[in-house]
Amino acid sequence: MNKPVKKAGGMTSRWRWVMRLLLRRIWFRAALFSISSVVLALLAAFVAPFIPYEISTKIGSDAVDNILGILASSMLAVTTFSLTAMVSAFSAASGAITPRATQLLVEDSTAQNALSTFIGAFLFSIVGICALSTGIYGTSGRVILFAGTILVIAVIVITLLRWIGHLASFGRVGDTIDRVEKVTQAAIARSGYKVAVVPAESPDTRGRRSVHPEKIGYVTHIDLKALDEIAERLGCAIDIAVTPGAFVTPGREIAWLEHGNDKSDVEIREAFTFDHHRQFDHDPRLGLIVLSEIASRALSPAVNDPGTGIAVLGAGVRVMAALLAESRTGGSDSAHVRLPQIRIDDLLDDLFRPVARDGAGIVEVAIKLQRSLAEIAVMAPAAHGLLAVRAADALARCQAAMTFASDLECVRAVYRSHWTARAPAAGGANAASEIVA
Structure with a gap:
């Protein structure tokens, strides 16, 4: 039987989930670093009146100009190199591992931080050079700009060293398996869904109101907090009929409730997020499917890599252990919303059947x-x-x-x-x- 949850707090609300997705976008992080760099470059003009004249005279007038010129030319080359390395890793992963794994490489924080830092340093130097040519800094402003340049150089050196070390494993098969396992483990802890080791009883839907989606696509997120508020207001429990990763059409139920109206149906639909593609965040089955795809590609006659298949099976056992442990200790997320269980035979087929075949x-x-x-x-x-x-x-x-x-x-x-x-x-x-x- 589906069990009601005791309290809210595991699976994130839609806004928190959207913010997490936004933070993983490479353009967002690059824009954030770029804005910070421009602000740092222009800040010197406003702080200049507070710098003592004695310190200002110790900095040569051409020192900052030369350093910024070197930064501008070198950061453009380093940014191009980093983009080339990232695209090569994406292409290699898509061709030799599985296209579904490239999503994790695109969202890699180290790669995004490296690219964002290099773009930000380039913009810092360009804005600094332009501001120097207008003379808005003055003698004292050059001191602040010089200190900011030293800070930027230190950040660049640290980021470059981390990026060079990261490239040694970025996009490799072993690294990708570890990424898929890690994100699947996180999805297990985040989703709150339990595994039905024995066939679970279906909820009694006789005489209950069913809610159908108006879109066709994969369920990527369910806002349990919003559903809990709706259920509390209506004074009834809501049974969710699908889990993240399910493909739905207008003819399939996504929820049942004892009573409601057209307005509540709209509100319930809005708590579900649909997309054309599955997402790892709350979909443990996707992680198992990607693991099996990696093994299938490795076991193909063209690749013939049994070691990768064995490594995938080890990662799969760890993921299954986490799912079973969550089923024993985890709880759902709402006092009025009942979640469906994930059937263990579906999980076993997702992971083991392709490996057994290939x-x-x-x-x-x-x-x-x-x-x-x-x-x-x-x-x-x-x-x-x-x-x-x-x-x-x-x-x-x-x-x-x-x-x-x-x-x-x-x-x-x-x-x-x-x-x-x-x-x-x-x-x-x-x-x-x-x-x-």
């Missing part, structure tokens, strides 16, 4: 897959039957794909050690008896 002929990947399913079964004993069925399916795929008998026998031995000690579900037992015999 890695069926590789003994190392097949063995790791069997062990990964067994590790999840230990964490979720109630789902042992579902996991046994998928282990038997993976073994059947290996029997069809492997041509070397010794490799197949190794996979069978691992299967027997993990899955025949305890009786799986009926379907898994029947499939396994035919394969292992």
Whole structure:
């Protein structure tokens, strides 16, 4: 059964979510750094009257001009180099890993800070040169501009060193797997959705009012705080019918409630955000899908990289462990809003089915897959039957794909050690008896 939440506070409101998205946009961060740089360059003209004349005479009149000229020319080149490196990383990730992973590279804070710092330093030097040519600084103003230039140079050096170190792993396969795992773990902690290890009972919708969307697209965010306020005002509970990542059309229900009106329906629709593409923020299933895509690309005959497939399975087990732990300890976000549960069989299919299909002929990947399913079964004993069925399916795929008998026998031995000690579900037992015999 869907359970009502006790208090609000996990899944963010729409405005907080929009602000987080805005802060991750590269143009926003670059604009913020650029405005700060221009303000710093012009600030010298206003602070100049407070600088003692003795200090002003110690700074040569041409010192600031020369430094700003060097900054202007060098920062333009460094900015071009950084943009080239970022575009190359995006292209490599899209072609060799998966196009869905490029979203995480575009939102990388280190890359955005580096590019924003270099653009900001370029604008600082250009504005400083223009202001010097007009003579608005005076002798005292040059001192402030000189101090600001030293500060900018220090920031540039620190940023450049971090950027050079970051480029060593930026866009690589291992780095991308870590990014996907991290953002999926964050989505698990943020969303508040629980995993249904056993099939959950559907809410009774007889005689209840259903709310349908007016748009077609993926659910990317649900404002639980707004829904809680609506439910409290109406004096009834709201059952959400979809989770972030679901593809909806006007014919699909997104919520049910006991009573309401056309105005409340509009308000409920406005609490749902739809987009043409899925987002990682509140959609753990997207993270598992991207992980499986990385493994599928690595296990293709053109790439033939079993190590990446094994690394993806390890990351997938950690994500599943986090999902199961959140299901045991986490709570929902509202006192009047009931969230649907994510079915564990959907999660298993998202992660393991592509790997079982594309890695069926590789003994190392097949063995790791069997062990990964067994590790999840230990964490979720109630789902042992579902996991046994998928282990038997993976073994059947290996029997069809492997041509070397010794490799197949190794996979069978691992299967027997993990899955025949305890009786799986009926379907898994029947499939396994035919394969292992």
